[in-house]
Amino acid sequence: MGILSWIILGLIAGVVAQALVGGGFGLIGTIVLGIVGALVGGYLAGSVLGVADVTGINIESIVVAVVGAIIVVVVYRGLTGRRRRGI
Secondary structure, three states, X not given: XXXXXHXXXXXXXXXXXXHHHXXXXXXXXXXXXXXXXXXXXXXXXXXXXXXXXXXXXXXHHHHHHHHHHHHHHHHHHHHHOOOOOOO
16 A cells, blocks of 8 residues: 555544544644554554455545544543543
């Protein structure tokens, strides 16, 4: 996958993950969240579960990246104690 594909996949995954679990990381933070989520999700899905891998911009890769991004947000909040406002 090229760098542009990683950025687009990261943006899509980051936006979906933030819509599901909240965030407020800004545009660059959202892209980084999605890219890191794609790496985490790809590692977990490919190595641990043997199910899928991030191979491009397709539904399977987006789902893997979103799940990874959600895991990253949850771990980040657990380590920093940061929570959404209003809860």
